[in-house]
Amino acid sequence: MDFTLTEEQELFRKTVRQWVDQNIPKSLANEIEQQEHEFPHQLWDMFTEAGFHGVGIDEQYGGQGGDIITQMILMRELARSLAGLAWVWGISSFSGAKSVGMFGNEEQKQRFLPKLARGEIKFAIAYTEPDGGTDVLGAMKTFATKDGDGWRITGQKIWSTAAHVADYLLLLARTERNPEKKSAGTTVFLVPRDQEGITTRQIPKIGMRAVGSCEVFLENAWCPDENVLGEVGRGFHQSLATLNNERIMLAALCCGIIDGALEEALDYIQKREAFGKKIGQFQAIQHFIADMRIMQTQAELMTFYAAWKQQQGLDCGLESNMAKIVASENAGRVADLALQMFGGMGYAYETNPQRYWRDARLYRIGPIANEMARNSIAEMMGLPRSF
């Protein structure tokens, strides 16, 4: 088994890294993150210019093509500088485009994918509801009622990232009141966001603040039939099919956080002095670095293994859950060690470790809590379902 990048992939990685260092260095990410609640349109526009929105979208729909490894490389390299702000790319161009690519009909692919690839439209994901994200089906009250040549949707979503600036909400709603099974009777809609029946409120939060995560209130919001994605009643089943990809991509983002935090720490300890020495000469600090390097490799190998299985067409449910857990937990620990090495300045908004640390904390909770990911792993090992 060989996880070495191909020549083409390595060239892509190097090109993206160079582009990131030139255009979106960590200092810019830090600056953007201070402008709380202001969506970083400049990042979006720079991604458009670089062609990143088309990565992973088929060439026949105006994209650049590229498999999951290519998308992982892009996500990781963006997150090395941007940390959670890498979702400015990921929500529309990865999550949104993936769902349309997998479940859209030909007309929908023609209508949405070229615009996504050109950076002309933005998506937000609106699955989670206020009563719970882990038990998403148990908590779901948002209901869509058939009305003429479309649907009327009423309910509330929470934590929909970038909903305030999105053109479309990729929204999961109940379309059947009392289905035999909880997992039946739900449908995915591409709801036009800018309409009278929809309001949003940003929730102030501790990390990836600039990108904005919202409560979404829907009161008879309108969605035309042509924006129903996939089969009516099969929405939840459809979303299960995208979960492994999402977990692998999240793990890649966490690898990027580890890369960025480790790089920052290595640089700092070779400049900062105490007791007449560079602090990088102290054994305790060197052990921190060694531990970070170990965690980096562990996260990377598990992420690549899951992606490799996915690419071979093998079942990667177990591996993508494991990669998501290890990468998110290692990212938090690595960022914490980096912050520790910066001493007091680690606690200052002016330096980068705090940003990695705040952002990494989220990924043990969402898009799936690590407890739930562990539940799934245990179930895959033959234990009785615990939830």
Ligand SMILES: Cc1cc2nc3c(=O)[nH]c(=O)nc-3n(C[C@H](O)[C@H](O)[C@H](O)COP(=O)(O)OP(=O)(O)OC[C@H]3O[C@@H](n4cnc5c(N)ncnc54)[C@H](O)[C@@H]3O)c2cc1C
């Ligand atoms: C910043 C941010 C951005 C987000 N972006 C989006 C987005 O764009 N779109 C979207 O739809 N959602 C988004 N989410 C929602 C995210 O996916 C949920 O927060 C996550 O799924 C957890 O759901 P919850 O917050 O309701 O926690 P809960 O489901 O209430 O869980 C609370 C705690 O209980 C534990 N728990 C629950 N059930 C079990 C069980 N069976 N076994 C063990 N432990 C259990 C959980 O692990 C957790 O620790 C975002 C969340 C945040 C914070």
